[in-house]
């Protein structure tokens with residue numbers, strides 16, 4: 346006979362009853378946090394809904410264009426919707442922006458000219474930006490175009506080095522790049538409020554400084570976005586939060602009209618700008634993904650906090666911890682051994698809707714000085730709003746994981762990861778549940 350009992354189903358799916366008990370207690374402990382996450386999602390859902398209604402989104406906007414893509418009203422209206430959601434003047438939202446790195450590259454190259462200087466007041470940027478800026482010597486970098494770079498690190502306690510930033514801003518400083526999420530670095534993620542403080546400080550020194558925020562992984566985690574607190578440009582990837590898991594490709598750049606247009610002239614051609622760029626039938630996924638994004642982000646956030654609480658329970662160092670406020674969806678768990686990292690990723694992979702039968706193994710990846718293991722069983726390749734994990738195989742053996750299109754899937758993935766560690770005798774369960 347078919348059972349409709351949830352615990353029995355979990356047991357059939359390989360989760361032990363002690364773990365389910367612990368999970369139930371954990372979920373109960375996190376009730377208030379989950380409630381607050383739901384409230385943020387509710388607010389952001391209304392914000393997006395209103396933008397779609399105000400712009401009279403209709404099924405004609407889902408029609409495909411090809412070739413040059415002149416008069417693609419679906420594309421143009423989607424950009425108005427994005428501009429409204431971010432309370433910005435203008436937006437560039439395109440499948441031709443092939444990733445977050447590319448969107449950031451286009452925003453930087455579009456707005457910087459030879460002789461200008463770029464400043465990062467929040468320390469080292471995301472790995473892939475090192476090549477773009479030329480921190481790491483790379484063909485075609487900003488550095489090769491005679492655009493220099495300065496960096497001011499965060500202070501050891503994670504706060505801004507205001508003295509250092511003041512000294513770093515000079516006559517050549519044209520643009521500042523502020524990364525909201527810690528990404529895979531060891532520093533706190535910035536809240537939108539902190540970003541606002543930083544922008545005000547820099548604009549007091551230099552009012553015409555272009556302040557760009559790398560918003561990757563941060564969208565819809567709060568009820569405000571960087572453009573609400575003075576950011577001139579805000580940039581991200583559609584295979585992360587704002588694509589809601591449905592966008593199969595794309596990036597966005599929102600902000601002041603002049604700077605968005607500069608980016609558009611770089612993406613297409615000077616003189617052509619936003620007027621061209623066929624959408625090839627992708628518009629519906631981009632609209633619907635944005636519509637779903639608040640709900641998807643809320644599931645990912647719940648998963649991150651739930652994982653933090655469970656891994657804390659087993660004595661692992663987690664960052665952020667399960668009590669801190671969240672400003673992005675990334676969870677880091679330090680597992681202390683390569684075996685545990687591999688077991689964790691095997692659990693996440695085994696929980697996936699796609700490629701659950703595959704075993705992830707550590708592999709040398711260009712640009713890293715050690716092997717890296719990745720778990721991803723995603724509908725969209727490389728999508729990290731879907732449940733995914735990766736870890737460099739080196740001390741202290743920290744795994745970074747994020748995403749989950751639904752809270753239920755994130756929960757199951759995390760339970761699978763714990764079960765995998767338990768089955769390999771890498772964690773013990775002998776405590777009484779208090």
Ligand SMILES: *Cc1c(COP(=O)(O)O)cnc(C)c1O
Nearest residue numbers: 444445446471526528559561582
């Ligand atoms: C993911 C990410 C990027 C780059 O995005 P890709 O789509 O992987 O190129 C840049 N910055 C941050 C903080 C990110 O998390």
